Amino acid sequence: MSFDNAYESLVEGHEEKHWAFGTGFTHALSGVDRAISSTVDRDDLAAYCLMLGDDALVYAQRLAEWCAKAPELEEDVALANIALDLLGQARMLLSRAGEIQGTDEDALAYLRDSSEFRNVHLAEIDCGPGPGGDFATTMARLLVFSAWRLALLHRLTGSADPVLAAVAAKGVKELTYHRDHAAQWVLRLAGGTDYSRERMVAGLAVVWPHLDELFTAHPIEHRLAEAGVAVDPAELRSEVDSVLDTVLGAAGLTRPDVASVPGGGRGGVHTEAMAPLLAEMQVVARALPGGVW
Amino acid sequence: MVSARQVAEQVLDPELPVLTLADLGVLREVSEVGDRVVVTITPTYSGCPALDEMRSDLHEKLTEAGYRDVEIRTVLHPAWTTDWISDDGLRKLTEHGIAPPSRIGPRAVGPIPLTLEPPKRRVSCPHCGSARTTELSRFGSTACKALRRCEDCREPFEQIKEI
Incomplete structure (x- = not known):
């Protein structure tokens, strides 16, 4: 058979059509052993995949908000590319979670409410282009988020779960240049004019209160870390601190002196920024339930 | 058949x-x-x-x-690398005005190094062959490409970035 376009072939053979077409993950993940070890709690594994998948999905949505609003065309492209990498990671992780929970990536992305999302607050807060920040704040978040996620995925390449290990190994390559991109912008803004430096300093102060949450383990992360599946985020702190200190040092900046704010994203407690973000991300799927293209 | x-x-x-x-x-x-x-x-x-x-x-x-x-x-594992592009593939890219990636080899174990400056890679212009080229953006029209410019013939060109 032949198809007029790629989308027809994707629908072909699927009884149900989807909002976003499948990654091929649930049907054809050969070469990666998808069996779950009997020592691993399936619900815990699904919840952990949701945590890491939601971090990527929600942050990708935030990055996409910059498209056509960045200070230069190249940056529109860069932020959209970074968002696409994270979206790819999210799809694989949500597919894995969905497979275990008997649902799919589309339902997980489009039909959950705020309290069902498990992402850290750093992924969801408004760092611009909305009123919550600007390009410098956005680069501050990109630096912290990618330094943290890179350290996490780097360790996760040794996970006892083969799917997590494979997703992590691929993600490490991507997070490496996300982190470099942010670091280079922090240096450029801090080393620019007094005004750009002031904005960079202010941007770091916006994201810094959310740092502690990144290193606070949820009980599920604890349990899975003991099983060799997950990474205890507390173990990432010294590596991430060292990367951030290196960048700040090279930029002639110091750590912002700001108090930490309570986290809770891993438990479904979110900031006031989350509902509007989801409203935009889910509007089409919610307005036209079951609609297909 | x-x-x-x-x-x-x-x-x-x-x-x-x-x-x-x-x-x-x-x-x-x-x-x-x-x-x-x-x-x-x-x-x-x-x-x-x-x-x-x-x-x-x-x-x-x-x-x-x-x-x-x-x-x-x-399959996701092992993760794709530009080192898997064949020699023939590298040649075809150059012929079509896209600078090919350098071979990177296996990554050293240990922490992943932070790069605070755009790397000064020697990338030859696929149009005139000049080595005097600069990176305009690490991100191009697709995830796998960076945008560069030749300082001699002044033509912009894309490069498959090493990953």
């Missing part, structure tokens, strides 16, 4: 149609039992939107060649 491997190897990359999927290194395996074919491919990047197009093209070409039972599988 042409072998399934020969058919699959000739399918072009949807975003870099100067390369076949085999040149690009995303075609990992083709196995054939009777008229059943299983093709295994791997994505270049986690979010590569071309993957679905590749699946579709492979399916179509193999079906046209007479294979009635075609399955396209995706």
